[in-house]
Amino acid sequence: MCKHHKDQAVAGSHRRRWPGRAALWLMFLLALVACSDAEQEPDTASDNRPQPVPLLLVDGQPAPSVLAAEQVIYRGNGEEPQTLDPHVAEGVPAANILRDLFEGLTTEAPDGSIIPGAAIRWNISRDGKTYTFYLNREAVWSNGDPITAEDFVFSLRRSADPRTASNTAHMLLPILNASEVINGRMPPEQLGVSSLDEFTLQISLTDPTPYFLGLLAHSSTYPVHRASLEQHGGRFSRADNLVSNGAYVLKKWEVRSSIELEKNPRYRNADTVQLERVFYMPIEDLATEVKQFRSGKLQWTYEVPNAQFEWLRRHYHDELTISPWLGSYFFGFNLTREPFIQSPSLRRALVLAIDRDVLTEKVTRFGEQPAYALVPPGIGDYQPAVPEYASWTQQERVAEAQRLYAEAGYSEDTPLRVEIRYNTSENHKKIALAIASMWKQNLGVITELVNEEWKVFLQNREQKVVTQVFRAGWISDYNDPYGFLEVFRSGNGRNDYGYSNPGFDALLEQIAQERIPARRGRMMVEAERLLLDDHPIIPVYTYVTKRLVDRRLQGWQSNVMDHHYSRYMYMLKSREEAERTRARRAEQPDTASGADPEPAASGQQGEAAMDAAAERRS
Amino acid sequence: MQSGLVQHAVSRLLALVPTLLALITLAFFLIRVAPGGPFDTEKVLPPEIRANLDAKYHLDDPLLEQYFRYLGQIVRFDFGPSFQYKDWTVNELIAQGFPVSLTIGGLAMVLAFVLGTMIGILAALRQNTYADYSVMGVAMMGISIPNFVVAPLLILVLAVYVGWLPAGGWEWSPRYMVLPVITLALPVIAYIARMTRGSMIEVLHSNYIRTARAKGLPARVIITRHALKPALLPVISYMGPATAGLITGSVVIERIYSIPGLGSYFVTGALNRDYTLVMGVVIFYGLVIVLLNFVVDMLYAWLNPKIRFDEN
Numbered sequence: 001m002c003k004h005h006k007d008q009a010v011a012g013s014h015r016r017r018w019p020g021r022a023a024l025w026l027m028f029l030l031a032l033v034a035c036s037d038a039e040q041e042p043d044t045a046s047d048n049r050p051q052p053v054p055l056l057l058v059d060g061q062p063a064p065s066v067l068a069a070e071q072v073i074y075r076g077n078g079e080e081p082q083t084l085d086p087h088v089a090e091g092v093p094a095a096n097i098l099r100d101l102f103e104g105l106t107t108e109a110p111d112g113s114i115i116p117g118a119a120i121r122w123n124i125s126r127d128g129k130t131y132t133f134y135l136n137r138e139a140v141w142s143n144g145d146p147i148t149a150e151d152f153v154f155s156l157r158r159s160a161d162p163r164t165a166s167n168t169a170h171m172l173l174p175i176l177n178a179s180e181v182i183n184g185r186m187p188p189e190q191l192g193v194s195s196l197d198e199f200t201l202q203i204s205l206t207d208p209t210p211y212f213l214g215l216l217a218h219s220s221t222y223p224v225h226r227a228s229l230e231q232h233g234g235r236f237s238r239a240d241n242l243v244s245n246g247a248y249v250l251k252k253w254e255v256r257s258s259i260e261l262e263k264n265p266r267y268r269n270a271d272t273v274q275l276e277r278v279f280y281m282p283i284e285d286l287a288t289e290v291k292q293f294r295s296g297k298l299q300w301t302y303e304v305p306n307a308q309f310e311w312l313r314r315h316y317h318d319e320l321t322i323s324p325w326l327g328s329y330f331f332g333f334n335l336t337r338e339p340f341i342q343s344p345s346l347r348r349a350l351v352l353a354i355d356r357d358v359l360t361e362k363v364t365r366f367g368e369q370p371a372y373a374l375v376p377p378g379i380g381d382y383q384p385a386v387p388e389y390a391s392w393t394q395q396e397r398v399a400e401a402q403r404l405y406a407e408a409g410y411s412e413d414t415p416l417r418v419e420i421r422y423n424t425s426e427n428h429k430k431i432a433l434a435i436a437s438m439w440k441q442n443l444g445v446i447t448e449l450v451n452e453e454w455k456v457f458l459q460n461r462e463q464k465v466v467t468q469v470f471r472a473g474w475i476s477d478y479n480d481p482y483g484f485l486e487v488f489r490s491g492n493g494r495n496d497y498g499y500s501n502p503g504f505d506a507l508l509e510q511i512a513q514e515r516i517p518a519r520r521g522r523m524m525v526e527a528e529r530l531l532l533d534d535h536p537i538i539p540v541y542t543y544v545t546k547r548l549v550d551r552r553l554q555g556w557q558s559n560v561m562d563h564h565y566s567r568y569m570y571m572l573k574s575r576e577e578a579e580r581t582r583a584r585r586a587e588q589p590d591t592a593s594g595a596d597p598e599p600a601a602s603g604q605q606g607e608a609a610m611d612a613a614a615e616r617r618s
Numbered sequence: 619m620q621s622g623l624v625q626h627a628v629s630r631l632l633a634l635v636p637t638l639l640a641l642i643t644l645a646f647f648l649i650r651v652a653p654g655g656p657f658d659t660e661k662v663l664p665p666e667i668r669a670n671l672d673a674k675y676h677l678d679d680p681l682l683e684q685y686f687r688y689l690g691q692i693v694r695f696d697f698g699p700s701f702q703y704k705d706w707t708v709n710e711l712i713a714q715g716f717p718v719s720l721t722i723g724g725l726a727m728v729l730a731f732v733l734g735t736m737i738g739i740l741a742a743l744r745q746n747t748y749a750d751y752s753v754m755g756v757a758m759m760g761i762s763i764p765n766f767v768v769a770p771l772l773i774l775v776l777a778v779y780v781g782w783l784p785a786g787g788w789e790w791s792p793r794y795m796v797l798p799v800i801t802l803a804l805p806v807i808a809y810i811a812r813m814t815r816g817s818m819i820e821v822l823h824s825n826y827i828r829t830a831r832a833k834g835l836p837a838r839v840i841i842t843r844h845a846l847k848p849a850l851l852p853v854i855s856y857m858g859p860a861t862a863g864l865i866t867g868s869v870v871i872e873r874i875y876s877i878p879g880l881g882s883y884f885v886t887g888a889l890n891r892d893y894t895l896v897m898g899v900v901i902f903y904g905l906v907i908v909l910l911n912f913v914v915d916m917l918y919a920w921l922n923p924k925i926r927f928d929e930n
Contacts, residue, residue, distance in 0.1 A: 083704035090659070162666040165674060167659065169667065184666035237705050255706060255714050256878035257788050281787065284882070285873045287770065288786050292876070295777045295785040455654030455891055462662075493662025 068571040076289045076301040077280040080256045084237040086222040087159040090167040097280050100566045101244040102222035105133050106213050110568045112559030114213050128208030128515045135199040139268045141225050142249045149195035155223040157188035168220040174209040208515040211480035247273050247567035274570035299550035319548045323558035324378045327475035327543030334467040336498035347535035349404035352397040353442040354435050363434045371539040375481045378560040382481050385528035398442045405443045412444050421450045422471035423457040461496040481524045499536040551578040634908045641904040649896050656701035656891040697898035702890045708898035719879035723864030725799045730806035738814025760808030769801045769874040786876040798875045818849040847921050858914035862907040
């Protein structure tokens with residue numbers, strides 16, 4: 001959780017006195033301890049009110065003299081969001097906006113750690129399956145109505161109701177009966193959610209789910225205002241109709257032009273919110289987005305185009321921020337089709353024969369972190385199951401690959417012929433081409449590249465009839481390795497690999513039941529190792545987010561989820577002020593890093609980079 | 619002649635119906651032939667939700683039933699809800715996007731017509747001089763340099779370096795229109811200029827112009843009164859479909875300048891298998907083209923004395 005504090009992020013909360021800084025970190029630690037302790041000593045966790053948000057801002061709140069007179073920012077936001085109905089919305093652009101508009105039972109601190117949101121505290125039962133949330137009694141909707149437990153009951157039922165046709169309802173699966181409700185076998189009223197009184201909400205789970213509090217910060221669990229929904233129906237998420245409970249309200253929505261949010265004066269923490277207005281600009285063309293940033297129109301970009309990465313690194317060094325993201329880029333094998341059905345050694349040969357250092361340094365050329373495992377680094381204290389060949393030299397890997405390749409019955413005269421399939425994109429093509437040439441060079445494999453339009457590609461992958469080797473990748477919705485492992489369960493809808501290992505499935509079952517974090521962590525590592533030993537995938541690299549941010553925009557921090565709430569941000573008056581903040585911070589390096597709970601964590605891959613365009617868009 | 623014209627107009631209008639019907643039918647079935655559906659994403663939907671989605675958008679009905687239901691909607695000018703932009707109907711999306719595309723495309727067409735004909739006439743009058751060659755050379759460049767090269771260059775110079783104009787985005791202000799209009803107009807200016815030059819030269823060599831010259835009419839009168847109208851005929855017939863293309867938006871221009879026009883819907887709608895949106899914009903585009911062609915026909919009749927709609 002509390003990880004990856006990058007320079008520019010900490011620079012934001014410019015503080016003069018180090019005790020304030022230490023207090024801040026202490027608060028984050030408390031938040032963490034509070035979350036994790038809850039699992040061990042459920043009944044004492046009731047005093048779960050770390051409140052780092054108000055304190056951070058009291059401490060981190062800049063003096064009015066350094067603030068820009070106009071607290072308005074323009075954020076580049078990729079594509080037009082499909083909808084602003086939190087239960088139907090999917091995709092990064094919509095999620096960014098919804099995080100500003102709504103607030104779930106829990107929410108996230110600038111560093112991505114889970115903190116109380118609409119619920120000020122909660123109890124977790126001894127078996128870890130019953131959560132009791134105590135709502136903030138003063139909190140109101142943007143129209144002044146009180147936010148009650150009944151609102152959450154209604155909203156969670158709506159989100160799970162198949163009639164809502166939510167694409168993200170799977171986030172609710174840990175809740176008791178959610179699977180039955182989503183699949184229409186039970187009415188929504190049977191969902192394990194009930195209100196004990198006006199401001200007390202109880203949620204029952206099927207299995208103890210240690211990451212459940214994190215799910216409650218996801219849009220599929222946001223409350224919606226029942227009266228306005230019933231009044232406006234499908235149009236309730238329009239600018240004049242939307243009633244929300246977050247730090248901002250929807251002021252204006254011009255399709256594919258801009259979405260304007262305005263500070264919600266009724267938000268529970270409204271006095272700590274600095275930005276008065278936030279514009280989300282849908283800009284599909286990344287080169288255009290960069291030009292708009294350079295001309296001063298945008299203060300925050302959605303991404304940067306790979307083609308300009310080197311140039312930006314040179315000319316916009318201070319504005320360019322790169323940080324690890326919770327996603328893995330890899331290629332998959334179709335295990336239901338020849339030549340990969342019964343041939344772990346052939347798969348292993350192909351996995352070993354590619355040089356990830358060359359791929360990341362020479363092909364994509366952004367120096368991203370090569371990956372050897374499925375789960376990306378940066379999830380809590382989870383240490384991905386890195387296979388032993390990761391520490392070999394490339395010569396050793398190639399030698400082993402050649403041995404395995406020959407063992408599988410292939411040779412120069414009878415080479416393996418294989419297809420790599422990917423969705424049309426310059427970056428995927430480059431990587432596929434490089435992999436093909438490495439296989440050719442090291443093993444003599446004859447590879448054909450096939451590119452397909454996105455939807456065709458998805459369908460082919462799912463049907464597992466024509467695919468052999470195909471581009472894949474996974475970006476998790478929640479901060480837990482389980483999100484990655486689960487994909488490979490037998491029969492999972494997105495198990496396009498046709499991977500099926502009873503031992504792995506059984507382990508996943510156990511993980512779902514396990515409540516002790518350390519044991520659960522070990523089991524997940526074991527599951528990942530089991531999976532990687534079977535080689536259903538070719539790990540390539542870990543995703544990274546990269547964007548340009550105006551140096552005057554402060555108050556945010558890099559985090560693996562890439563969630564950035566506008567309510568923490570503020571604009572400084574001038575670049576010079578931003579420089580001074582930076583300088584002040586540099587003068588006190590000890591306090592800066594000394595209080596950092598895990599200072600080493602960011603160094604590992606802070607410089608990594610990648611192209612996530614395809615995934616983000618999909 | 620008057621009654622003949624009216625009759626012609628009516629018959630032309632009636633002929634639009636089968637054209638549009640063919641267009642609707644083709645588009646309807648072609649988009650459904652494409653693999654994948656609107657709700658296929660990287661995350662898999664539970665079957666029940668999938669079924670609900672299909673039912674909500676009537677995708678679970680037999681194809682022919684869907685087709686006839688759709689025809690029924692079209693008659694009422696109801697394009698249905700968008701699959702992709704779930705908060706909006708296709709009608710609303712077109713209503714928001716078309717004014718933008720119409721403004722930019724319309725301005726670009728006006729600019730292109732005025733500049734293009736002027737340059738063309740000038741070149742024709744100075745045929746085979748340096749003025750002619752240089753203007754036509756520039757026009758050739760205007761045609762050959764694609765707008766995805768021109769547009770970023772214009773932004774880089776005028777928005778990023780000099781800072782006179784915004785680097786894309788959209789507001790109802792001339793500042794935001796200048797660059798897209800110029801980019802859109804450039805190749806059309808060039809095309810019209812070349813066309814005008816060619817037909818002008820031809821007209822200037824015809825007998826009646828020679829007669830006019832022989833009568834001693836001043837060159838200005840010959841050009842404006844006698845030569846211009848027939849010289850513009852090919853330009854007019856080109857302008858019908860060209861205008862339709864311009865005012866329904868250009869994908870490239872919209873992406874590069876980040877403009878919320880109609881053009882992008884053709885592409886994103888197709889890529890996302892947003893059946894209703896694609897159908898909506900395609901039919902809308904078809905309608906605009908057919909109507910503009912009709913207008914061109916009428917203009918043609920007015921401009922060209924050779925065309926008459928008499929009974930005989």
